[in-house]
Amino acid sequence: MGSMPKSFFTAALVICLVAIPVVAQPTIAPGFISLNPNEANQEVLINVTGGDAVEGINLFLEVGDGSSGPTITSVDLLTGTLFDGNNFGQNSLGPVSSRQAAEGTLTSAGTVNADGLLARVVFDTTGITDGTFDLNLDTSIGTTSFLDTVGGNIATNLTSGTLNIVPEPTSLALLGIGSLMLVARRKRA
Numbered sequence: 001m002g003s004m005p006k007s008f009f010t011a012a013l014v015i016c017l018v019a020i021p022v023v024a025q026p027t028i029a030p031g032f033i034s035l036n037p038n039e040a041n042q043e044v045l046i047n048v049t050g051g052d053a054v055e056g057i058n059l060f061l062e063v064g065d066g067s068s069g070p071t072i073t074s075v076d077l078l079t080g081t082l083f084d085g086n087n088f089g090q091n092s093l094g095p096v097s098s099r100q101a102a103e104g105t106l107t108s109a110g111t112v113n114a115d116g117l118l119a120r121v122v123f124d125t126t127g128i129t130d131g132t133f134d135l136n137l138d139t140s141i142g143t144t145s146f147l148d149t150v151g152g153n154i155a156t157n158l159t160s161g162t163l164n165i166v167p168e169p170t171s172l173a174l175l176g177i178g179s180l181m182l183v184a185r186r187k188r189a
Contacts, residue, residue: 026051026114026146026154030135030161035070037165040124048082051114054154056106056147057083059119062139063099063163069133070163071098076120077105082112093142102141114146114154125165135161 026048035042059077063069077083077090086107093102101121137144137158145153 024050024052025157026054027157027159028118028137028144029157029159030137032162032164033135035123035125035163035165037125037129037167038127040073040126042123042125044121044123045117046119046121047116048114048118051146051154051156053111053149054107054114054146055111055149055151056104057118058093058104058142058145058147059101060093060137060139060142060144061101061121062136062141064133064136066097066099066140069099069131070123070125070128070165072101072121073098073124074120074122075101075103077103077118079120081117081119082114083107086110086112096141100139100141106147111149123163128165130167131165133163133165135163 027050028046028048030044030046033044035044057077059075061072061075063072078087083105086109087105088108090103090105093104096102103119137160144156144158146156148154
C-alpha cells in the first residue's frame with residue numbers, strides 16, 4: 001500500500017476546518033447603571049454585542065442576592081429588540097421574587113444576530129434613597145443563555161452590572177443645608 005502525499009492530508013484538513021462553522025460568542029455586560037432614588041418606572045436598556053445567529057434567549061436577572069434592592073417591575077424582550085418582529089412571544093420561565101426576572105423568547109423564523117438591544121428592564125426604587133447593588137445574569141434561579149437552532153445553549157460571555165442609586169443634587173443640597181442649620185442651631189444653644 002502506497003503512502004499518501006502530504007498535500008492530500010493538508011487539503012483534507014483545510015476542507016474539515018472550512019466545514020466547521022465558527023460562532024462568535026455574544027457578550028452581555030450591563031455596565032454601571034444610575035437610578036434615581038424613590039422612583040418607579042425607570043427603564044434601563046440591556047444590550048448584547050458580538051454574537052452571530054441565535055434562535056432565542058433565556059434571560060435571568062437578579063438584583064444582589066434577590067433579597068434587597070430595587071425591584072424589577074417588567075422585562076420586555078420584544079419591543080425594539082433584536083427579536084422585534086421575529087418571535088413567538090415572550091414567556092415567563094418560572095415564578096420569581098420581585099428582585100428577579102426569568103423571561104424567554106424564540107424566533108418565529110430562522111435566526112437573528114445577537115448584536116444590539118436585548119431587553120428593556122424597568123426598575124422601581126421606591127423606599128430606597130441610595131446604595132449600590134449588583135445586577136446579576138448568572139443567578140440563583142438560572143443562568144442567562146442564548147439558544148441555537150436545536151434549542152441548545154450558546155456559550156455567552158456574561159458580566160454582572162451595577163445598579164447605583166444616587167440622590168439627586170437638589171436632595172443633596174437640601175440635606176446639606178439642613179445639616180448646616182442643625183450645626184448652627186446647636187452652636188447657639
